[in-house]
Amino acid sequence: MTTPLTIIGHRGARGVAPENTLAGMEAALRLGVDGIEFDVQQHPDGELFLLHDLTLDRTTNGRGIATTLGFDALRRLDAGHGERIPTLDETLDLIDRRCLVNIELKTWNGCADAVARMLQQRLDAGWAADQFLVSSFHLPELLRFTAALPAVPVAALYCGIPLAGSEELRALGSRQAHLADEFVDADYVAAVRAAGGRCWAYTVNTADAAQRLTDLGISGIFTDHPERFLPIPVPHAPMSGVL
Numbered sequence: 001m002t003t004p005l006t007i008i009g010h011r012g013a014r015g016v017a018p019e020n021t022l023a024g025m026e027a028a029l030r031l032g033v034d035g036i037e038f039d040v041q042q043h044p045d046g047e048l049f050l051l052h053d054l055t056l057d058r059t060t061n062g063r064g065i066a067t068t069l070g071f072d073a074l075r076r077l078d079a080g081h082g083e084r085i086p087t088l089d090e091t092l093d094l095i096d097r098r099c100l101v102n103i104e105l106k107t108w109n110g111c112a113d114a115v116a117r118m119l120q121q122r123l124d125a126g127w128a129a130d131q132f133l134v135s136s137f138h139l140p141e142l143l144r145f146t147a148a149l150p151a152v153p154v155a156a157l158y159c160g161i162p163l164a165g166s167e168e169l170r171a172l173g174s175r176q177a178h179l180a181d182e183f184v185d186a187d188y189v190a191a192v193r194a195a196g197g198r199c200w201a202y203t204v205n206t207a208d209a210a211q212r213l214t215d216l217g218i219s220g221i222f223t224d225h226p227e228r229f230l231p232i233p234v235p236h237a238p239m240s241g242v243l
């Protein structure tokens with residue numbers, strides 16, 4: 001591998017520690033990631049918490065749809081190895097500007113506005129806007145976030161190739177796309193790069209896959225296993241969320 005590749009811990013470092021937990025964030029930081037990605041939902045009470053699925057069954061000892069449980073009850077669940085479901089606030093406290101924070105908006109019940117408010121507080125407290133990167137598959141929600149907090153960069157998540165090509169990124173005020181590894185298309189990536197942007201791919205857990213994607217123009221990967229790429233197997237570049 002000759003091209004510097006940005007290494008982002010996926011859901012913390014889910015191959016190493018329970019996903020979307022503080023232990024996962026610690027593990028990713030210990031491994032020296034350039035950034036950490038995690039999934040955020042909003043509880044009807046207004047709280048922002050980390051969870052990938054809409055249901056609790058796969059990653060906790062709870063059952064059913066997460067937002068139907070009271071927030072206190074949600075917080076008492078075991079999210080793996082005794083870890084609790086963390087809030088966004090706790091997670092930002094733990095990461096404390098030590099790497100890029102990629103927040104994926106998973107729900108669209110006010111989540112974008114609530115995340116924007118929380119990040120504004122962090123900016124007021126001295127965090128730089130480019131220490132954050134907010135992404136979502138729900139592109140109208142991403143647009144809503146950008147309207148609320150334009151200083152923070154956003155990335156569009158795709159599980160395919162948009163018909164409008166890289167033009168859609170422009171409409172979002174973004175220059176960054178996060179692509180499913182199986183749908184990475186060299187022409188799309190080239191168009192994004194020609195417009196001054198970049199593409200990262202998820203979820204990449206082997207050096208062979210990273211090499212193939214790098215050949216297609218990908219410059220960053222989301223991985224469950226940062227330890228397979230760090231410190232040296234793949235050269236990695238210090239990064240910021242701003243292009």
Ligand code: G3P
Binds near residue numbers: 037222
């Ligand atoms: O943000 C990259 C990746 O996390 C998107 O897919 O399903 O793992 O949240 P998912």
Ligand code: MG
Binds near residue numbers: 011037039
């Ligand atoms: Mg995610």
